[in-house]
Amino acid sequence: MATVVVQQPPQIRQSTPPPLGPTISLNQARSSTPVPNKHLPYCPPGPIPSQTQITPPNSPPLRNSTSKSSSLLHPTTSYQKLCNSPPIYGISTKQLAEALHHYSSQPLPNPTSVFPWLHGLHPENHIQLAFFVARKKSLRRTPKCLRGITIVKAGGDLSRCRIKGAIAPDEILNLSESNGRGFVECDPREGFSVRNFHIQAAKLALVSDIIIYGDEDTDHRIIKSVAERTASVQRKWRKELENAGQCPETFNTFVLTQSFEDFEQEHPELVAIDSHGRYTDHTLDFLQQERREMCAMSKASEISQGLFQGPSPGPFTDPPSLVDDPSFDLCIEASDHASLPDEKLLTAKRKQLEERAPDDDPVHLAFPSSGSILPPSWSQVEVDGILRMCKWLYELTHAMKPASKAKDEDGDIQMTEFTPRSRRVLLHCADGYTETSMLAVAYFMYAEGVPLHEAWIRLHCEKRRNFFAYPSDVALLNAIQERILRESPHSAAPQLLPLAEPPSWQAKLDGSLPSRILPYMYLGNLTHANNPEMLKLLGIKRILSVGEPVSWTEEQVNDWGRENLLMVDRVQDNGIDELTVEMDRCLEFIGRGKSDGTATLVHCRVGVSRSATICIAEVMASQGLSFPRAYCFVRARRLNVIIQPHLRFVYELMKFDEQMQEKRGEQVKRELEWATVAREIAAMNRPYARS
Structure with a gap:
């Protein structure tokens, strides 16, 4: 029987890229946003040539030559010259806004015109050079089709008064004359990477007119110093390229001659963070946008009667909500720091629920997060705890109280008592799916009386839940599913006896x-x-x-x-x-x-x-x-x-x-411009990068 074979590319060792600078994380205010539970997988980049046989892949043909983008900042005839040596020009808020709007409407050059230069081609990085430009040394040259705009905020405080795309001076400049070349050396000296997002702001600064501004707290001497340094560095860089046989463009330094407050009032659409340190709705922040999309994707929904799964309440949920949302009677947060609740704690929580008025804040409870109970080290006590929680939740959501040992008039043991109404329970975590998945799947199996593989498919297809479970949770749930089904309220259903063999596809399921x-x-x-x-x-x-x-x-x-x-x-x-x-x-x-x-x-x-x-x-x-x-x-x-x-x-x-x-x-x-997009992606990925 014929089989289509997967071709395995040779594995390579990928050196860790240089650490990102301290200002790459845009500003300090974003650190309070919860980091979603994600990881950066290794992506094989394809064959890399050896030192003895340099055979890089052929570059795709250049289909269309790219003409140079026009810029309102060049030539500088319409701008006031503030300083002759080094040359520095003044720019008004209106002129800056016009230049930015014009720049954003200019088509980007074709990829073949700017790559591999944007990958970072350090003259001492032989692996990177061999892979990309061994046959065409002309590809090392700085592209002449690029003419960007780089905005630098003197002082470097980007937590307030931040113009869209603005960066700190030390992201592109060595601020000391003793540091050799004036622009930071952004191309990695070693290693191979096609994901050098963190160097793009510095790369684009090499081919940009640079605009310096400050806020009301920035000393004008600092603005002047940064502008003079920038203009000197641009002139020095141009001479370096000329000495290397290139014919570089002339790029200039500008200083915003009006206050940030004027710019903010006249052009709010170009302000990323206002003078009070508040994010605006005019410009996109990747981390905030990811949180909005994540909460929209994992929006709370009912997975079984009375039990909802979703993201932790907060400003990004739709609609924005507080932790004490009275629409839920009980909020269960999956947490790495929680332990399995015992009978005493659950009894106390039940009493709080019975005493709770409809408009009161919900009762809160913590439960161990997914992946925290690891086979083969898990014990029967932990399994008992999971089943105890499932049973307790079922009783709450189905208007049942624990079995009573009192006998009725006929002498039979009374097994249940009914309360006036069922409870609404929210099972939540930061991303709405990862940390809660173990309990959600276990409870669905218990409440619906279905085996693991059916719970998996029904939660995804019927309940429309997107979720991920750790492989350890898959092993745990698979190992204890017989007991879950035996103790399920649906255990008397004949179709559950005996338990069918799991389908073949389940063996390939890693979570x-x-x-x-x-x-x-x-x-x-x-x-x-x-x-x-x-x-x-x-x-x-x-x-x-x-x-x-x-x-x-x-x-x-x-x-x-x-x-x-x-x-x-x-x-x-x-x-x-x-x-x-x-x-x-x-x-x-x-x-x-x-x-x-x-x-x-x-x-x-x-x-x-x-x-x-x-x-x-x-x-x-x-x-x-x-x-x-x-x-x-x-x-x-x-x-x-x-x-x-x-x-x-x-x-x-x-x-x-x-x-x-x-x-x-x-x-x-x-x-958003290329440098800003790359910088945002680098900032988003930084928390997950290997140290």
Whole structure:
């Protein structure tokens, strides 16, 4: 029987990129936002040449030469010259706003014109150079098609009075004359990476006019000093390029001649954080947007009678709510610091519930988070605790009290007593799914009387819950499911006896299902793609493989129908291969599934880069979202795994955003610039990076 074989790319060791600077995290105010439970998986970038045989992959052909973007800051004839040596120009709030609006409407250069330069090509990083430019040393040259605008806030306090896209001086400048070259050395000296998002602000500063401003608390001498340093560094950098045989453009330094308060009043749409330190609704903050999308995706819903699962109440829930939301009688938070509640505690909580008036604050209880009970070390006591909690919750939500030992008039033991009303219970955690999944699945099995594999599918399909469980939870629930079903209120149902053998697809379940991005589109990895029996249960009947073929038997292929399988070949995650040329074909394939009322699984190897790029493009095309918003939309719905389209894919998606705007008949206008997008992605990923 024929089998389609998956080709394994050679594994490489990837050096850790240089640590991000202290100012990369945008500002200190964002640290209070809970970090979603995610991790950065390793993404194989494709073959890397050895030291003895340098054979880098061919770069895609340059289809269209890119003309230089125009800028209102060049030439400088319409700007007041504040200083002759070094040259510094003044710019008004109106002129700055006009320059930024004009810049955002200029098409980005073609990817082939700016890569691999944007990857970071340090002259001493032989691995990076060998991979990207061994055959074409001209690719090391600074692109002449780029002319950006970099805004620097003197003083570096970005927690207030922050113009959209503004950065701190030390993100791009060595502020001491003794530090050699004036711009920071951003290209990594060692290691190989196609995800150097943290260097992009510094890279763009090399090809930008730079605007310096301060707030009311910034000493004017500091603004003057930063401006003089910037102008001197620009002049020095230009001479370095000339000495290297290049013909560089002339970039200039500007100082905002009016106050930030004037700018804020006249152009609020260009303010990211106002003078009081409050985020504005005019500009997108990736971390805040991810939280909004995550809460929208995992919005509280009823998974069994009276039991709701969702995110912890807060400002990002819809509608925004407080922890003491009186619409719930009981709020159970899954926490790493909680222990299993004993009978005494549950009795005390029940008494509080009985004494609670309808408008009172809910009763609160903590329960151990998912992944905290680890086989094979878990004990019978812990299993007893899980079952005790399930039984207690069932009694609350089904208007039952614990069994009474008193006898009725006929001498029979009275097993239940009924209370006036059932209770509404919210099971919650920060992201709405990860930390609560173990208890949610265990309770669903208990309350509905269904085995693990059925609970898994019904929660996802019937209850529309997106969730992730740790592999240890899958092992635990599988091991104790017989006892859960035996003690379930539905244990007398004949169909539960004897317990059927689990389906074959369950053995491949590691805790994650493919991520439902849209009702008709899922994002997953190669393991998901190689589990066709599970995919059918989820309503997935089409497979889009991006660079990684499935290992299916000929019988499985024929069963699905070859027309329902699409393979996008010769696309590695290497920062060179492009996806733009495949975009229309991929989206048409997904669209046919949508028209047929079926879902498509989009996958690569890990499900975070190539396939995530396609999914982001579909969200942009179908939902009319800009790239930054589509990126956060998909990132939130990829659950515990962080999507990682590399630099070139992100750049291609920003170009795709331009195409979608033109297709809709809109004026091309970027919501955020390239350097800002890259900086935000770096800041979002920083908490998960290996130390």
